[in-house]
Amino acid sequence: MTPLTARNDDTFLALDIGGTKVSCGLVTREGEVLFRDSFPTSQWPTPVAMTEKIVEKLKNIWTNADNGRRPKALGIGAPGWIRPKEGVVVMAPNIPGWRDVPITRIMSEAMDLPAILENDANLYALGEWLAGAGRGSENEITLTLGTGVGGGLILNGRLWNGSFASAAEVGHIPYDPWNGTICGCGRRGCLETVASATGMTRVAREWLAQSRETIYKGKPEEINPAIMFELARRLDPMSLFVFKTAGEALGLALATIFNLLSLEVAVIGGGAAGAFEFIEKHILETLSERLITAHIQEIKVIKGTLGLNAPLVGAAALLTAAGY
Amino acid sequence: MTPLTARNDDTFLALDIGGTKVSCGLVTREGEVLFRDSFPTSQWPTPVAMTEKIVEKLKNIWTNADNGRRPKALGIGAPGWIRPKEGVVVMAPNIPGWRDVPITRIMSEAMDLPAILENDANLYALGEWLAGAGRGSENEITLTLGTGVGGGLILNGRLWNGSFASAAEVGHIPYDPWNGTICGCGRRGCLETVASATGMTRVAREWLAQSRETIYKGKPEEINPAIMFELARRLDPMSLFVFKTAGEALGLALATIFNLLSLEVAVIGGGAAGAFEFIEKHILETLSERLITAHIQEIKVIKGTLGLNAPLVGAAALLTAAGY
Numbered sequence: 001m002t003p004l005t006a007r008n009d010d011t012f013l014a015l016d017i018g019g020t021k022v023s024c025g026l027v028t029r030e031g032e033v034l035f036r037d038s039f040p041t042s043q044w045p046t047p048v049a050m051t052e053k054i055v056e057k058l059k060n061i062w063t064n065a066d067n068g069r070r071p072k073a074l075g076i077g078a079p080g081w082i083r084p085k086e087g088v089v090v091m092a093p094n095i096p097g098w099r100d101v102p103i104t105r106i107m108s109e110a111m112d113l114p115a116i117l118e119n120d121a122n123l124y125a126l127g128e129w130l131a132g133a134g135r136g137s138e139n140e141i142t143l144t145l146g147t148g149v150g151g152g153l154i155l156n157g158r159l160w161n162g163s164f165a166s167a168a169e170v171g172h173i174p175y176d177p178w179n180g181t182i183c184g185c186g187r188r189g190c191l192e193t194v195a196s197a198t199g200m201t202r203v204a205r206e207w208l209a210q211s212r213e214t215i216y217k218g219k220p221e222e223i224n225p226a227i228m229f230e231l232a233r234r235l236d237p238m239s240l241f242v243f244k245t246a247g248e249a250l251g252l253a254l255a256t257i258f259n260l261l262s263l264e265v266a267v268i269g270g271g272a273a274g275a276f277e278f279i280e281k282h283i284l285e286t287l288s289e290r291l292i293t294a295h296i297q298e299i300k301v302i303k304g305t306l307g308l309n310a311p312l313v314g315a316a317a318l319l320t321a322a323g324y
Numbered sequence: 325m326t327p328l329t330a331r332n333d334d335t336f337l338a339l340d341i342g343g344t345k346v347s348c349g350l351v352t353r354e355g356e357v358l359f360r361d362s363f364p365t366s367q368w369p370t371p372v373a374m375t376e377k378i379v380e381k382l383k384n385i386w387t388n389a390d391n392g393r394r395p396k397a398l399g400i401g402a403p404g405w406i407r408p409k410e411g412v413v414v415m416a417p418n419i420p421g422w423r424d425v426p427i428t429r430i431m432s433e434a435m436d437l438p439a440i441l442e443n444d445a446n447l448y449a450l451g452e453w454l455a456g457a458g459r460g461s462e463n464e465i466t467l468t469l470g471t472g473v474g475g476g477l478i479l480n481g482r483l484w485n486g487s488f489a490s491a492a493e494v495g496h497i498p499y500d501p502w503n504g505t506i507c508g509c510g511r512r513g514c515l516e517t518v519a520s521a522t523g524m525t526r527v528a529r530e531w532l533a534q535s536r537e538t539i540y541k542g543k544p545e546e547i548n549p550a551i552m553f554e555l556a557r558r559l560d561p562m563s564l565f566v567f568k569t570a571g572e573a574l575g576l577a578l579a580t581i582f583n584l585l586s587l588e589v590a591v592i593g594g595g596a597a598g599a600f601e602f603i604e605k606h607i608l609e610t611l612s613e614r615l616i617t618a619h620i621q622e623i624k625v626i627k628g629t630l631g632l633n634a635p636l637v638g639a640a641a642l643l644t645a646a647g648y
Contacts (some may be wrong), residue, residue, distance in 0.1 A: 021642035043367055139487045153584070155479065162586020163463045169583040174614070177576055186613060252501055256580060259493040260477070263488020290498070290511060293490035 009121040014315035016077040018096030025312040031131030055110040073324040075315025076116040077123035125152020127312030132306040144270030175249040197272040214238035225272040247282025255290030270303030276303040338402040338639035343418030349636040355455030379434040381522040397648040398439040399639025401447035449476020450638030456630040481551030499573040519570040538562035549596040572608025579614030593628030598629040
């Protein structure tokens with residue numbers, strides 16, 4: 001590694017609390033991930049146990065990595081309902097026991113470092129914007145295809161939180177509001193019902209339940225986007241249909257977003273973006289049909305490049321924007 | 325009128341070029357309309373004839389109104405495709421002959437005043453934000469229900485133009501993207517097909533064509549939102565259905581907008597907003613069902629208060645933001 005300049009020298013600790021795993025890392029201001037480690041969330045059954053272990057791991061990172069030099073601050077990503085300004089996780093539906101956890105105060109006191117909390121999809125978007133597929137863009141949205149469809153919006157080169165610190169809730173943009181499937185949220189035909197990893201899996205199971213043509217030989221309960229990605233390469237009709245449906249729904253939602261905000265770039269990240277090569281064409285076709293305020297040639301829809309590192313990289317952007 | 329302070333003394337000329345009429349006015353920085361006059365667009369068959377007459381009328385305004393004191397600048401609103409930075413009306417589909425008209429240069433030279441061009445729906449939104457229903461809000465959208473459904477977005481107290489100076493194109497947010505009526509734009513199920521004045525009229529004519537129950541006795545080609553407003557007061561099933569449909573579509577679109585941007589306020593303006601009292605309930609019901617990021621109690625959906633003055637008032641906000 002080449003010697004770092006004084007400014008490049010700045011590092012941040014990053015923490016991403018997810019429903020299935022927790023990631024800790026050390027990142028530079030420019031978004032280089034110097035160190036990352038992940039652990040299953042289920043390993044830590046309570047917030048108290050989890051935060052104690054995280055503190056241990058974060059202290060370990062900073063004494064072992066980067067020659068023990070002190071990071072400037074800690075950026076924390078969390079799912080569910082959070083209050084970023086108060087630093088509180090109000091409720092994380094996928095993490096048992098997480099209710100009204102003042103995570104920022106807990107971590108800040110334990111680490112003796114300033115800390116900031118942000119929605120995990122927003123951190124992901126900040127990461128792709130700082131050092132990933134959205135790098136250099138002024139106005140960008142990142143969609144993450146995971147358990148749900150998350151979003152993070154960059155306007156004028158800054159994360160957009162809006163009036164209630166809850167913007168970029170894209171997963172429930174209506175895809176088929178009058179005839180679509182009921183979403184986990186109780187509403188009809190949300191984007192998530194077909195474009196999240198969960199939604200893609202659901203569409204596949206419906207296909208299987210109807211005994212339609214497929215080369216998939218496994219059990220319906222074992223199908224997932226990663227398997228369908230392999231099957232799509234062998235032109236499996238079911239997998240191609242699932243990705244087409246997801247792409248059309250994403251294209252429709254992105255058209256609304258582009259028409260409303262006149263953005264330059266949409267980044268598609270999250271686990272199920274692994275199938276981007278099969279989804280992309282359908283996104284662009286639908287988007288092109290529905291775009292009013294720009295030509296399809298002027299905008300970009302690209303696959304995220306940072307994967308699991310994205311939220312950690314985003315912590316560097318978040319903390320830099322906050323003045324650290 | 326109480327004596328004005330030096331700052332309050334500032335006035336601006338305002339010009340709103342519409343498909344059916346052209347309005348000229350003199351407004352204060354705070355958005356008070358000191359003078360307004362309107363003329364049928366059809367009176368002036370070519371851009372050259374129109375701009376000459378407008379110059380005459382604007383000069384007349386400033387010599388006769390406000391004791392002949394010099395306004396600081398001219399704000400121009402125009403429909404269709406415009407390039408605000410270049411000051412060019414690229415194409416105004418509803419005004420014959422308007423193609424590549426450098427309206428800003430023409431008016432600025434003739435009036436010897438700085439001039440700025442903006443989309444008419446954006447000016448309308450700026451007006452409602454400066455001195456109308458959206459006054460005091462940081463994050464707001466205004467929807468105008470006219471020939472189409474226009475929009476203007478205020479983010480952080482400033483007009484949002486986005487990367488391609490073409491944001492807030494709300495009229496084509498899908499209302500029923502898979503089964504809806506084909507819109508004038510060629511796409512299926514756009515908001516405009518049911519929520520613009522034209523769309524409401526179309527829905528009513530469909531009702532009449534099916535000989536469904538109504539107290540309307542006139543010809544199908546003469547029905548319009550103003551007539552339906554009167555009929556709705558007498559509980560006409562057709563008119564109530566038309567406004568319910570418009571309200572549901574507006575609620576669905578506003579839910580997407582609020583979920584995406586976490587705004588505080590939506591202002592509903594334009595001619596067909598006259599029926600707001602019959603539309604409002606359906607907007608709020610659908611919005612409430614579809615809102616993810618805020619509670620319905622936290623946000624406001626209100627009728628615009630400025631009417632025909634809104635774009636002229638908006639010129640004051642536009643020019644102030646530009647430093648005049």
